[in-house]
Each structure stands twice: as structure tokens, then as C-alpha cells.
Amino acid sequence: MTQPFELPRFYMPYPARLNPHLDEARTHSTRWAREMGMLEGSGIWDQADLEAHDYGLLCAYTHPDCDGSALSLITDWYVWVFFFDDHFLDMFKRTQDRAAGKAHLDRLPLFMPLDSGTPVPDPENPVEAGLKDLWARTVPAMSAHWRRRFAVATEHLLNESMWELSNINEGRIANPVEYIEMRRKVGGAPWSAGLVEYATAEVPAAVAGTRPLRVLMETFSDAVHLRNDLFSYQREVEDEGENSNGVLVLETFFDCTTQEAADTVNDVLTSRLYQFEHTALTEVPALALEKGLTPGEIAAVAAYTKGLQDWQSGGHEWHLRSSRYMNQGARPAAPWQTPGGPGTSAADIGALLAAAARDRLRAYSHVPYQKVGPSRIPDLYMPFELRLSPHLDAARHHLVGWCHRMGILQEGVWDEDKLAAYDLALCSAGLDPDATPEALDLSACWLAWGTYGDDYYPLVYGHRRDLAAARLTTARLSACMTVEGEPSLVPGNAMERALTDLWARTTAAMTTAQRRTLKTAVDKMTESWVWELSNQLQNRVPDPVDYLEMRRATFGSDLTLSLCRMGHGPAIPAEVYASGPVRSLENAAIDYACLLNDVFSYQKEIEYEGEIHNAILVVQNFFGVGYPAALGVVHDLMTQRMRQFEHVTTHELP
Numbered sequence: 060m061t062q063p064f065e066l067p068r069f070y071m072p073y074p075a076r077l078n079p080h081l082d083e084a085r086t087h088s089t090r091w092a093r094e095m096g097m098l099e100g101s102g103i104w105d106q107a108d109l110e111a112h113d114y115g116l117l118c119a120y121t122h123p124d125c126d127g128s129a130l131s132l133i134t135d136w137y138v139w140v141f142f143f144d145d146h147f148l149d150m151f152k153r154t155q156d157r158a159a160g161k162a163h164l165d166r167l168p169l170f171m172p173l174d175s176g177t178p179v180p181d182p183e184n185p186v187e188a189g190l191k192d193l194w195a196r197t198v199p200a201m202s203a204h205w206r207r208r209f210a211v212a213t214e215h216l217l218n219e220s221m222w223e224l225s226n227i228n229e230g231r232i233a234n235p236v237e238y239i240e241m242r243r244k245v246g247g248a249p250w251s252a253g254l255v256e257y258a259t260a261e262v263p264a265a266v267a268g269t270r271p272l273r274v275l276m277e278t279f280s281d282a283v284h285l286r287n288d289l290f291s292y293q294r295e296v297e298d299e300g301e302n303s304n305g306v307l308v309l310e311t312f313f314d315c316t317t318q319e320a321a322d323t324v325n326d327v328l329t330s331r332l333y334q335f336e337h338t339a340l341t342e343v344p345a346l347a348l349e350k351g352l353t354p355g356e357i358a359a360v361a362a363y364t365k366g367l368q369d370w371q372s373g374g375h376e377w378h379l380r381s382s383r384y385m386n387q388g389a390r391p392a393a394p395w396q397t398p399g400g401p402g403t404s405a406a407d408i409g410a411l412l413a414a415a416a417r418d419r420l421r422a423y424s425h426v427p428y429q430k431v432g433p434s435r436i437p438d439l440y441m442p443f444e445l446r447l448s449p450h451l452d453a454a455r456h457h458l459v460g461w462c463h464r465m466g467i468l469q470e471g472v473w474d475e476d477k478l479a480a481y482d483l484a485l486c487s488a489g490l491d492p493d494a495t496p497e498a499l500d501l502s503a504c505w506l507a508w509g510t511y512g513d514d515y516y517p518l519v520y521g522h523r524r525d526l527a528a529a530r531l532t533t534a535r536l537s538a539c540m541t542v543e544g545e546p547s548l549v550p551g552n553a554m555e556r557a558l559t560d561l562w563a564r565t566t567a568a569m570t571t572a573q574r575r576t577l578k579t580a581v582d583k584m585t586e587s588w589v590w591e592l593s594n595q596l597q598n599r600v601p602d603p604v605d606y607l608e609m610r611r612a613t614f615g616s617d618l619t620l621s622l623c624r625m626g627h628g629p630a631i632p633a634e635v636y637a638s639g640p641v642r643s644l645e646n647a648a649i650d651y652a653c654l655l656n657d658v659f660s661y662q663k664e665i666e667y668e669g670e671i672h673n674a675i676l677v678v679q680n681f682f683g684v685g686y687p688a689a690l691g692v693v694h695d696l697m698t699q700r701m702r703q704f705e706h707v708t709t710h711e712l713p
Contacts (some may be wrong), residue, residue, distance in 0.1 A: 120373030
């Protein structure tokens with residue numbers, strides 16, 4: 060069969076290595092799959108299928124250093140997850156039976172109890188039998204913290220199959236941002252990262268949820284999934300009728316050829332690998348120092364990071380060899396040396412590193428303060444009518460007085476004229492037109508505080524190139540927010556004084572859990588200002604995916620959501636807020652607002668402030684295009700995010 064596109068040149072500078080226990084894992088996994096009922100008689104696979112897919116080879120490449128028993132267990136996990144995928148395809152995707160698919164998925168978490176003493180039901184099919192056996196064999200070696208994280212990743216992997224099934228039913232192809240987010244859950248690479256911990260070292264709980272470790276996992280996930288999409292396109296799109304494939308997503312979004320879409324997917328894949336390396340070499344060491352990790356904990360993080368790197372190179376090598384994928388012509392015909400064993404996919408090191416150097420340099424070569432204006436405002440898609448609070452004038456008056464009392468107008472960053480010109484109370488009046496006068500005042504004050512901090516960090520710390528002072532300020536701001544009645548920090552400046560006041564007024568009637576959630580939202584925003592400052596000091600234009608996700612934090616989106624929920628929280632259970640459709644709804648709204656701000660702020664930020672954190676500039680830098688073309692991409696993405704918001708409210712919430 061003719062391939063629909065020529066596979067691109069992949070960035071993979073790390074040679075794959077093969078675990079010496081490969082044959083042991085192959086033999087064991089075949090026997091195990093038969094015992095679980097996955098082979099002859101299952102209607103999904105027979106032994107020839109399993110041998111052709113060669114999951115033992117996958118795991119031997121992706122986990123080259125673990126012992127034989129660990130490799131056999133990990134291989135069993137991969138046999139199970141691929142069997143689940145093919146079983147779900149045959150039983151529920153091809154038949155488009157959503158009800159039966161949901162019933163099947165609802166039972167699977169019962170086989171992953173966090174407490175080993177919890178009884179599990181009798182398995183009714185090979186998927187349940189395999190999960191029951193694997194969970195019992197795996198969790199005794201891992202901590203309760205790892206169990207919770209791995210169980211959540213497994214549930215995401217299983218449950219988001221319904222998202223794929225819904226899109227197939229509707230003939231709907233996701234937009235790029237939605238696809239990257241959902242692919243992490245559907246594709247299972249976060250789940251794979253959990254097994255990397257099993258094979259190497261468990262990540263210390265103190266840092267498992269931090270940005271650097273999260274970015275390592277997410278860049279690993281994105282690279283794994285986008286690589287798989289390139290190799291899987293022919294089977295998934297042309298044979299199985301799938302529409303959850305990154306090449307198809309970009310082909311549709313950009314209205315381009317399949318080859319052009321495949322090349323762009325590879326560009327994003329490469330960018331995510333660069334981001335992985337940047338995070339591992341710069342952010343992770345700083346985190347270890349900041350958190351005071353012990354030598355043993357630092358070694359565990361390093362082993363885990365290397366394990367993710369091994370997975371990348373090993374997974375790539377397996378894709379070149381497995382019959383499951385389109386891989387004709389993917390292996391270099393004339394590498395710089397003739398290797399004597401596995402790992403040929405990374406052999407052309409000289410050419411790879413030369414191309415990588417050009418790409419990396421581009422991210423650091425932006426010339427600030429160039430004339431770019433005036434900003435062009437396209438015809439923005441906005442299906443909702445504006446309403447304003449009738450308490451706007453009073454909120455404006457109160458905000459000026461509050462800023463004076465807090466000292467915000469006396470530090471040389473803002474004055475009263477600038478505050479009036481920003482008209483932040485007007486923004487609050489449009490965000491919450493039904494707010495009480497008190498709630499509107501509080502909202503306007505929070506908006507003023509966040510905007511002031513966003514201006515303060517680059518003006519005060521950016522000009523001094525003082526990242527250490529910015530980190531200290533961020534830590535002190537966090538200490539202003541008490542959760543369980545601990546002593547509060549004595550405010551030393553306007554930002555601390557204002558946050559202490561806002562915290563007391565906002566959390567007076569909150570539970571401990573609600574205060575903790577709100578504090579996390581504020582911390583996320585202030586920590587993102589340090590991320591921006593770090594990029595600014597390096598003159599580094601961010602990776603597109605990292606930018607869009609961090610833009611939510613720099614914009615204070617979680618804080619805004621927390622304030623929105625204050626009026627509705629008691630009526631809506633926490634599990635509804637945590638559900639896929641609600642998170643999808645919120646993220647679509649957040650992204651539209653963030654991109655809207657970037658469109659209007661472009662000239663001010665790029666020409667007058669020397670800013671590099673703007674979606675239009677990020678697109679210009681990544682694609683090597685001019686302002687009009689980049690604006691067109693951002694405008695299209697805004698429209699798609701708004702249409703996704705409408706899609707969720709119409710189809711997914713009901």
C-alpha cells in the first residue's frame with residue numbers, strides 16, 4: 060500500500076539501547092496474554108498478532124536498564140493497554156455503542172483499589188482480568204502517592220476513549236489545543252511515565268506536582284504521541300476511520316496537504332523535545348536547589364529523567380520496526396556510521412545536531428522593541444452579548460481608594476492616571492454583570508492586584524535581571540495567604556499589603572479545602588511571572604504548546620475561575636468541576652480570553668515593552684512567518700476555541 064506521506068526527518072540524538080532480557084519478556088508476555096484470555100478465542104488477537112506487534116521489543120527498547128522480572132511486568136502492562144485499545148475499537152468504536160462503552164469503562168477503576176485490602180469484583184473479560192492481575196503485582200513495590208497518580212493516569216487513559224468515540228459519532232475533528240490536551244490522556248504517555256518510575260526510581264512526592272516535573276512528563280507525552288501519530292496515520296485514518304490523529308488535526312486546521320501537516324507535526328514534536336531538554340538542564344536543577352532535595356532524591360529525579368529519555372529513543376526505534384506502523388523508508392539509508400546493533404535511528408548525529416542548532420538559535424534570536432504597529436484587530440467571533448453590572452461607577456470609585464490605601468499608587472509603577480486609563484472595574488463589571496456591589500468591588504481589587512503584579516515583576520526585577528529577588532517575592536506572597544490559621548506574614552510592600560487584605564476578605568467564610576484551592580490558584584499565577592521573567596532574561600521565545608498552557612497561568616485564569624465559583628460552589632459538586640467536559644469548557648473560554656488579550660496587546664507588548672510572551676510573536680517565531688500570517692493563525696485558533704465552547708455546552712454537558 061502506498062504511504063500517504065513521506066515520513067519526516069526525526070530529531071532523536073540519543074541512540075536506543077536494548078534490554079538484555081528481551082527474550083524472557085517476550086516468552087512471559089505471550090504466556091500471560093494467553094492466561095488472561097487475550098489470544099485465541101478473544102476475537103481480537105491471536106498469537107501471530109501479538110508476535111508481530113512485538114511489545115517485548117518495545118519495552119526492551121524503552122526500559123533498557125531494568126532487570127528481567129521488572130521488564131516482564133512492564134511488558135505485560137503494555138500488552139494489556141494495547142489489547143484494551145484494540146478491544147475498545149472492535150467492541151465500541153466500530154459499533155459506535157456509547158452506552159456499552161461507558162459501562163465497560165465504569166467497571167475498570169474497581170480493579171485498581173488504593174487500599175490493598177479492598178476486594179475487587181470477578182473479571183468478566185480479558186481487559187478486567189489483566190488489570191486485576193497487573194495491579195496486584197505492581198503496587199506493593201510503590202508508595203501510596205505513586206498509586207494515586209498512576210491510578211488517575213490509568214483512568215484518564217481509559218475514560219477519555221469516550222471522547223474519541225463521541226468525536227467519531229459526530230464526525231468531529233478536534234482543534235489543535237484541544238487535541239494536545241486530550242491526547243495526553245487518551246494516548247497514555249503520562250501512564251507510561253508512571254511505569255518509567257517503576258523501572259527507574261520513584262519521583263519524590265515533594266516535587267512530583269511542580270512545574271519542572273510536570274513539563275518533563277508533558278513534553279515526553281506530547282513527543283511520544285505526535286511521533287505515534289505520524290507512524291499511525293495510515294492505519295488509524297485510512298483503515299480504522301479514526302479522527303484523533305495530530306496529522307489529520309493540523310491538515311484540517313490549516314487546510315493544507317497531508318505532507319505539509321506531517322512536517323508541521325514533526326516540527327511541534329521536535330520543539331517539545333527541545334523543551335524537555337531545556338527543562339531538564341535548567342529548571343530541574345534549580346528546583347532541586349530550591350526544594351532542598353537530598354542526594355538520593357536528586358538521583359531519583361535524574362534516573363527518572365534519563366528513563367523518559369530512554370523511552371523516547373527506544374519508542375522511536377520500535378516504531379521503525381513494528382508491523383503495527385507505517386515505517387517504509389523511515390530508517391536512514393546512509394547513516395554517518397554503520398552501527399553494529401540496535402539504535403540506528405539516531406545514527407546521523409552530525410546532520411541532526413546541525414539542524415537542531417539552527418532551530419534552537421531561532422528561539423533566542425528575537426530582536427526586541429521592533430516597530431510592528433499598529434495592531435490589526437480582525438473580525439472576532441463572539442456569539443454572546445455584553446452585559447455590564449449596574450454597580451460599575453461605585454466599583455471604580457472604591458478601587459481608587461483601595462489602591463491608595465494599599466500603597467499601589469505610591470511605588471512608582473502605577474499612578475492614578477494609569478489606574479483610571481486601565482479601567483479594571485469595567486473589566487470586572489463585564490466579567491460578572493450579576494455580581495453584588497461587594498462582590499464586584501472584590502473582583503475589581505483582585506484584578507487590579509494581579510495586573511499590578513504582572514507589571515511589577517518585569518519593571519522591577521526584569522530591568523535588574525534579578526531572578527533571585529523575584530523568587531523571594533513570590534515566596535513571600537505565598538506566605539501572605541494562610542490556610543489553617545497559621546501566623547500571616549507582616550506585609551512589607553504594596554503587593555503584600557494588598558494580597559493580605561484581599562485574602563482576609565475573600566476567605567472569611569471558606570473551608571480549609573476552599574482556601575487551599577484558592578491559594579494554589581494565586582501561587583500558580585505568581586510562579587508563572589517568574590517563568591516569564593526567566594524567559595525574558597534569556598531572550599527566549601517560548602515553545603508554542605508551553606506558551607499556550609503557561610498563558611493560562613500568567614493571565615490568572617485559575618484565580619478567575621475560583622472567584623467565579625464562589626457564587627456557585629455550594630450548588631455544584633467538586634467532581635463536576637473536575638470532569639472532562641467542564642475542564643474542556645473552562646479551558647476553551649480561558650484560551651479565547653488569553654488570545655484575545657494578545658491580539659489587542661501586540662503592538663504595546665512587542666514594540667514598546669520588549670515583551671516576548673505574545674501568541675502572535677510565538678507563532679511568528681515558530682513558523683517563520685510575518686505578522687499578518689501569524690495573526691491569521693491566532694484568529695483561527697480563537698474561533699476554534701469559541702466553537703469548542705459552544706460544542707461542549709451543546710453536546711458534552713448534557
